[in-house]
Amino acid sequence: MAAAPVLIPPASAPAFLDRAGWGGAEILPLAGDASFRRYFRVVGSDGTAVLMDAPPLHEDSRPFLAVADHLHQLGFAAPRILARDLEEGLILLEDFGDDRMREALDTDPSREDAIYAQAIDLIRDLHKHPAGDLSPYDMTVYQREAALFPEWYMPAVGLDVAPGYKEAWDEALAPVARDQSTTVLRDYHAENIMLLPDGSLGLLDFQDALAGHPAYDLVSLLQDARRTVSPELEARMLAYYGALDIAAYALLGAQRNAKILGIFTRLWKRDGKQRYLAFQPRMWTYMERDLEHPALAPVKAWFDAYVPVEKRAACWSGHQA
Incomplete structure (x- = not known):
């Protein structure tokens, strides 16, 4: 039986965050889901964001970006895209908080x-x-x-x-x-x-x-x-x-x-x-x-x-x- 995935940030995350202007930010586990995607909260000096880890071998993030843009154009609140690196499967998102x-x-x-x-x-x-x-x-x-x-x-x-x-x-x-x-x-x-x-x-x-x-x-x-x-x-x-x-x-x-x-x-x-x-x-x-x-x-x-x-x-x- 496969073990449940451990929410450890990918090794490439710190460098990605540094390029995005979030260098030195703390990366905290947030959630996993029924797919291969995992989520982390990024805590920096200027606030928080959400890091989505969607391994390219298993997940194609381009539809997420396209639908987010479509929803924004229609006036709906999808998370803003703050940074992306599709080769690494990393996307930095607006943090909607914890009030689900x-x-x-x-x-x-x-x-x-x-x-x-x-x-x-x-x-x-x-x-x-x-x-x-x-x-x-x-x-x-x-x-x-x-x-x-x-x-x-x-x-x-x-x-x-x-x-x-x-x-x-x-x-x-x-x-x-x-x-x-x-x-x-x-x-x-x-x-x-x-x-x-x-x-x-x-x-x-x-x-x-x-x-x-x-x-x-x-x-x-x-x-x-x-x-x-x-x-x-x-x-x-x-x-x-x-x-x-x-x-x-x-x-x-x-x-x-x-x-x-x-x-x-x-x-x-x-x-x-x-x-x-x-x-x-x-x-x-x-x-x-x-x-x-x-x-x-x-x-x-x-x-x-x-x-x-x-x-x-x-x-x-x-x-x-």
């Missing part, structure tokens, strides 16, 4: 509706703009992501890969795959949204943005893998968003949740990141909710036929987050 949506709500749950409404306002504003120069979120991408479920989840729980999975998704997703009208951040959730001192929201982890359906980021926010969103809160926020194709929301919710169930299993089985087991019951709760929509009928039929109830959330009852 997830922890803010853990500390004061009474703010839940207000902060979620603000996050809905942001995504509604984003949906008013064309997607820009982004790759399409099309059927090929949807199917590649959904395929992570049979590839990783099913063997992990002792199930054989069954026929008809791709065909079920082709039938169900056809209506939404044609809509590539807006910027889809793809990981718009409580651990990637910062509460900034001026009262606005800051965006993180948007490098995988594509041009797709407006319902997708609502799913990311309201069927959050890392924070339980009650059905009641979900319903209130969908009503607050306004006109929305609920069938598309359920379809993209099921597709995203199938993907995440596969990814989190892969992080456990391949990468030794056992903490991702704890998210599985939550993901199944969302998944079951989505599968009840009539638009998911072919997908639900496949799951009912080939993924027994005891191989779903019940498998992970001892690992709940």
Whole structure:
């Protein structure tokens, strides 16, 4: 089993910071994520910044820079780029601080509706703009992501890969795959949204943005893998968003949740990141909710036929987050 990565700054970091005008700054561990990216807080005499270490062998940082520029042009708060060295995989970013949506709500749950409404306002504003120069979120991408479920989840729980999975998704997703009208951040959730001192929201982890359906980021926010969103809160926020194709929301919710169930299993089985087991019951709760929509009928039929109830959330009852 692979060990969890140790947050030690890369050897090239001091020289990079020196070239960027941050020579002698202290480099403190900040966070790692489900990819190879790691983050450090840089503390200098004039303030703080965030150092992103994205090893070029594993991560291409150019999409992050392009999407950050796109968001800035539209007036949204992505971190300003202070310095970059793509050969070393190092980017120095504006520091948005520590007031993250997830922890803010853990500390004061009474703010839940207000902060979620603000996050809905942001995504509604984003949906008013064309997607820009982004790759399409099309059927090929949807199917590649959904395929992570049979590839990783099913063997992990002792199930054989069954026929008809791709065909079920082709039938169900056809209506939404044609809509590539807006910027889809793809990981718009409580651990990637910062509460900034001026009262606005800051965006993180948007490098995988594509041009797709407006319902997708609502799913990311309201069927959050890392924070339980009650059905009641979900319903209130969908009503607050306004006109929305609920069938598309359920379809993209099921597709995203199938993907995440596969990814989190892969992080456990391949990468030794056992903490991702704890998210599985939550993901199944969302998944079951989505599968009840009539638009998911072919997908639900496949799951009912080939993924027994005891191989779903019940498998992970001892690992709940």
